[in-house]
Amino acid sequence: MPELENDQSPRNRILEAATSLLRESGRDAVSTRSVSAAAGVQPQTIYRQYGDKAGLLDAVVAEGFREYIASKTARPRSDDPVEDLRSGWDLHIAFGCENPALYVLMYGEPDASRPLTSAGQAADILRELVEAVARAGRLRVDVETAAAMIHSAGVGVVLTLVAQQCFAVEGLADSVREAVIAAITTDAESKGARGTSGSGTHAPNNRAASNHAAKHAIALRASLGDAADSLSPGEALLLDELLRKIAAS
Template structure:
């Protein structure tokens, strides 16, 4: 790419556009301050001033790319089946990974001691929304936090495995099997209570409260009082 190809836009916009192209064409190794500066027509100090370092630049590109992806899916309306919507979300996640492998690996390729990049955090928030809807429907087998972590780990591992396969050997059946295994672990086919909602959930939990060993007798008594109060609000 020549500098003239990225002549339009602000320095930040040119740098992001150039970096995205270099990343897509050659992966993380192709992104260097020299290559980006030459193609974008800027000096290295400009890159450092705007993005801090190479990782900051890559994170900014990943954030912009993922934001564009989320915007393209903004018109998708949730259905009456939140578990099916989770399936759709999983498939879209894998599709994004395979269409943008280098970008995906910047987002999810290696754990960050200081936390995930903003693009990955945005993805987790979308996932948490899917999981919360399953919980509201009374179909979640585990806590919302654990469900989010399980789906995230399963999707991330599946995407990385598929990216690492030669295109001719890539079998998307792997993704479908992994997806269904994760969903079976976190969600039930039918609601745990006949009529999903706080009242029915409170009644169901009140009925089995004595079976838990996680609470002291005092804590069970307090929770029993709260559940009675909720279920009394029919």
């Protein structure tokens, strides 16, 4: 946690000590006594700064998300949004295997009653990656569904790997990554995608035309941005409903 190294206030010494204990020895090692000893403070100081152990662990999780987000935002984007999805997936898997106990707290035991802003920021980064695929006309499902599929599959893979100490399931992460990407993306548009036809091919061409329209509806919905501000609330709702229906075709 480099951002904490120059701040040796009791609060940050406690946070740094708890994070180190978690990473080195697991959650059970993070007790009030062990943290206070490692941080060089009285146990009462932990309660004054963080309320209780749950509050301290929330702070550790928030710091973990900040570290994760920093690594995601530092990674340069390429000119291929699908490859950026792959890179983001690989970074997520690597972070989980490098920080197993922290990852389990971040993603394996979320507390819906105390949502973290930093967790929402991580989800926003994933959505931005998916929206870039949609704007390129290469997303075959809506943005929300694609992001949910990637997130749930990625978390499931990491938790499986963590349970096996990240060694026992060789090739799992790559195989699931490619299966999910195949399910949510499509290749660049090929000849005949618009459904222009020859004799006896109406059904396949109709299907191709429908797929073509769906991809572009998804792309338009992801690309609207500030342009939607020129619409009335009713118009915006109607347009969104129409695009969703076309995308679902």
